[in-house]
Amino acid sequence: MLHFKALELGDRDLFKKYIGDYNFNTYEYSFLNLYLWRKYCNVEYALLDDVLIVKKTEEGKGTVFMQPIGYSKTNLKDIISELIEYKKKNSNMKFLFSDIEESFLEELKSLYGENLEYYQDVKNFDYIYETEKLIKLNGDKLRKRKSQYNHFVSSYEHRIENISNDKVINDCLKFAEEWFSNQPKNFQLECELQGIKDIIHNLDKLNGLGMAVYVNDVIAGFTIGEIVNKDMAIIHIEKGDTIYNGIYAFINRTFAELYLKDVKYINREEDIGIPGLRRAKLAYDPIKLEKKYLVNIRRD
Template identity: 55%
Template sequence: MNFKKLDIEDRDIFQKFLGQYEFGTYEYSFLTLYFWRKMLNVEYALIDDALIVKKYEEQKGSYFMQPIGYKEESLMKIIEKLRQIKASDASFKNLFRDIELPFLYKLMDLYKDDVCFCEDINNFDYIYNASDLITLKGKKFHRKRNHYNQFVGNYSYEIKDISEPGVINDCIDFAQYWYENRQEDDIQLEYELEGIKEVLPKYQFFGIQCMAVYVGGKIVGFTVGEKINKDMAIIHVEKGDFNYNGVYAFINKTFAEKYLSDVKYINRQEDLGHKGLRKAKMSYNPVKLERKFIVDIKGHSTLHGDIPLSKTNTYN
């Protein structure tokens, strides 16, 4: 089976299979896959009229995402072909990652007790009510309101859309500045910077919303989002200058208010197990955490200590 490296001209193929985007996580967005394609070595193939996405990471090895656009009667045949590929390729550690709960149930219906799975807790998506991020009402958002008001009260700011002259270059320059002044050494940030440089000039092609914030004519932050369907938007990038108190609270609220007020939910992605990021994401009071699973089928499993399945979205 020949897999093709993902490139920009493949968008139409993916959009055909993704349709109205019925996934609960941000993983299956074409923009997500394209943005991170180099870090994750994203490839795809068509198998029995289904779109199959394969990734490779050094620590996780190769793995498949769940098949996209498959016919129910073909699912087991597709999975058996994927198992054969895994069996013949030593780079695979697990058969599936980025698996959402409904597809896990389908696998359990097909393979019963032969399904081995565990929650990929560091990769749960944080889902927020858009109205909460816009209004910041109530005691639980008291600190966020204070941070937002600090920025509004202390700085003479200006908001610009990505379509305005010079904003794309300003955002890219700021991302470079942010990267060079980061506190941690993380290879993922290098790929993120490369992704920003690639997708912002093509914002119309990707359907990106982007807002930049200026103080005294100088850019101090920007954010990039995508309305993935009528109910959900994804925040792909958010950068701010910590020298300006409250800048992140301002960006978060203002972008939701001006660009995302017509969606119900905002997906702000995962925390990757970073304690600081987890604390920051929890501080905005998510309404749920969209679970993802690592899955194998017995005979080719590397999972141990599988946990019982629960139908509730919980987080410990």
């Protein structure tokens, strides 16, 4: 029987026990990410035969399960049977699984063959970049970003601060509130702001890294990310005041150089189908787009 519990900060150690070394190629399974978006996605979890089951409810998708975590080859099919039964009783579930990576999809293909239905979740593909390229900004494709970075550096009296003491945290929160006040109102942005308020006080507990940028002693932007394993870092939050020309290019490069230089790849998450965001992410010349899938399983 599945008994789901809303995700809380205190669940960090439990998730760490099951996820251990982060073996995923996408950002979705990061505890920091799940905690950041727990209200928007109504993130809940349950334990089923010592396997971690995460359930989310998302706009356009309804309720979905993520990949079960901690399963074995001997119990995976039984676990999935339980999830299928749960889906049958919940009309809000159009898909059984979301955020499925190719490795798990291949495992499902071997188990279910033609009974497996799967669809590329294109607007949610993750943009993956080489850290060295984001730091050096070499080559024709990155020439504009390098020019923007150089303009910022040469035009503004600036400094960098860790997001760690109360003064910087409060500056970031005030900046975030003002940034969001200038955006079209919607539930997702409301939840993102609340998520920032929650994580920024707990970066040390959440494996988070935070950097704030000041221009003439006034906060001009901030970013929050994390290193999930020896090969990959994730950028979760990036906000800047565009009155300062080149602010985003400066935040992007500087955070990579000062905080993430020891990892090979940086995951800058998806474009959620927004054309302007897609253009901005493509402009940094990703090495690949990490695919994610929506999955259903037909019963014999």
